[in-house]
Amino acid sequence: MGIFKKINFGLSKTRNKMAGAIDDMLDSFDEINDDLYTELEEILVMGDVGVKTAVEITEKLKQETAKGKIKSTNEIRAKMKEIISEMLYGGEDMGLITVPSIILVIGVNGVGKTTTIGKMAAMYKAQGKKVIMGAADTFRAAAIDQLQIWADRAGVDIIKHKEGADPAAVVFDTINAAKARDSEIIIIDTAGRLHNKKNLMDELNKIYRVIDRELPYSDREVLLVLDATTGQNAVNQAREFQNVAEITGIVLTKLDGTARGGVVLAIKNELGIPVKFIGVGEQIDDLQPFNPTAFADGLFDKIDYKEDEEGSLLDNITPTEHIHSAYDDLAEIDEAVSAMLGEILPDSEATEETAVEELAEDTEDTEDTEGAEPSVSDTEKIEQADEKAEENTDGEESENDKKKEKRGFFGFFNRHS
Numbered sequence: 001m002g003i004f005k006k007i008n009f010g011l012s013k014t015r016n017k018m019a020g021a022i023d024d025m026l027d028s029f030d031e032i033n034d035d036l037y038t039e040l041e042e043i044l045v046m047g048d049v050g051v052k053t054a055v056e057i058t059e060k061l062k063q064e065t066a067k068g069k070i071k072s073t074n075e076i077r078a079k080m081k082e083i084i085s086e087m088l089y090g091g092e093d094m095g096l097i098t099v100p101s102i103i104l105v106i107g108v109n110g111v112g113k114t115t116t117i118g119k120m121a122a123m124y125k126a127q128g129k130k131v132i133m134g135a136a137d138t139f140r141a142a143a144i145d146q147l148q149i150w151a152d153r154a155g156v157d158i159i160k161h162k163e164g165a166d167p168a169a170v171v172f173d174t175i176n177a178a179k180a181r182d183s184e185i186i187i188i189d190t191a192g193r194l195h196n197k198k199n200l201m202d203e204l205n206k207i208y209r210v211i212d213r214e215l216p217y218s219d220r221e222v223l224l225v226l227d228a229t230t231g232q233n234a235v236n237q238a239r240e241f242q243n244v245a246e247i248t249g250i251v252l253t254k255l256d257g258t259a260r261g262g263v264v265l266a267i268k269n270e271l272g273i274p275v276k277f278i279g280v281g282e283q284i285d286d287l288q289p290f291n292p293t294a295f296a297d298g299l300f301d302k303i304d305y306k307e308d309e310e311g312s313l314l315d316n317i318t319p320t321e322h323i324h325s326a327y328d329d330l331a332e333i334d335e336a337v338s339a340m341l342g343e344i345l346p347d348s349e350a351t352e353e354t355a356v357e358e359l360a361e362d363t364e365d366t367e368d369t370e371g372a373e374p375s376v377s378d379t380e381k382i383e384q385a386d387e388k389a390e391e392n393t394d395g396e397e398s399e400n401d402k403k404k405e406k407r408g409f410f411g412f413f414n415r416h417s
Helices: 003-010 012-027 034-046 051-066 073-088 113-126 143-154 167-181 197-214 232-244 263-271 292-300 319-344 348-369 376-391 399-416
Strands: 101-106 131-135 157-159 185-189 220-227 249-253 275-279 287-289 305-307 313-316
Touching: 012 034, 012 073, 012 292, 034 051, 034 073, 051 073, 051 263, 073 263, 073 292, 101 113, 101 197, 113 131, 113 143, 113 185, 113 220, 113 249, 113 275, 113 287, 131 143, 131 167, 143 157, 157 167, 167 185, 167 197, 197 232, 220 232, 220 275, 232 263, 249 263, 263 275
Parallel strands: 101 185, 101 220, 131 157, 131 185, 220 249, 249 275
Antiparallel strands: 275 287, 305 313
8 A cells, every 4th residue: 555545544534524424514514604714614623724724725615605606505515625735735745855864753751653654754764764763761761662672673774772761872872872873874762751841842942953963964853743632732732842842843643543644734724834744554664745735635635546656646546447357367367267278278168078988888789798609790890900001101190099099198198286
């Protein structure tokens, strides 16, 4: 399953709740009026889009209606997808060009931070990049061991110290190891003690100073991991972290398990923080780069995307087309096998049937004449057969030899089939 399919599938619960409610509401209106926009705004707020973003979307729809670009309720849905895609666009690409580049990952416990790092490492390694992890969350129990497990799964290097060690020291050693091993991507796991903002800020500032000193010209991303199932609480967490850290992007996890996918709009539109990745499953390849167009489509429509081997979008394909394609493949295989068997055993069934009948006739003749003197007619037949055999000097086989050959061939065929 490629990128577009995974995003669309991951938004199924959000789509069923929010888009379903929007469709029902639009079907209940014959014309566009203020009541329609009021109900639409309420649905968006209930879908965790946020009040500010919901109002902005409805205001843009009103402007399009006033310009004559929306003339019926059927056109509102398509225009909403355009507006949402425009809102989400910008900053979603990871700006990692330098070698090495560094990614700092922050977030409170339980949001899937360690899992995100492991999946991210696997993704970059699959792209052919050399990745190294730094276990700088040294205060949480078992954090280092969990990261080690993910490093083993992804097949990448990891630098770690003992529990309680200085996080900045871990970052320092990770950077130097990356330089020595020619690593292209450094991913650092950091502590997420939001309840103690001062300690968190001091820790991050110390890490920043180490990076500035050791990698002064490197590209860096500071990614905040948020749990999509928390809805508007995720927005509040992002706002709090934004006050103590220079966040460059969001990773929204567990999107496939919630109907609150609209929170992506609130984070991007209200806080101005772009979404970099979304988690749409539990598998190691279920962390997907964020695509605004695919996300906007997934909020409203279930689409079966057909993609090439690299995950690039080709066109849409329906389940019926998948079935027809499968039957076509089976038909081709069946035709090829039949042709192959036809070349090996032409008219094999008819030939075998004839040979069995002839063998039965010979058996009956043998049983009838066993132990009896041959009649005159039989003697004449034998003499005629002998004369005919003598005349056959050009090497042609007698009918009796042909029968034996047939019986011998099908006996071999039956024994080995």
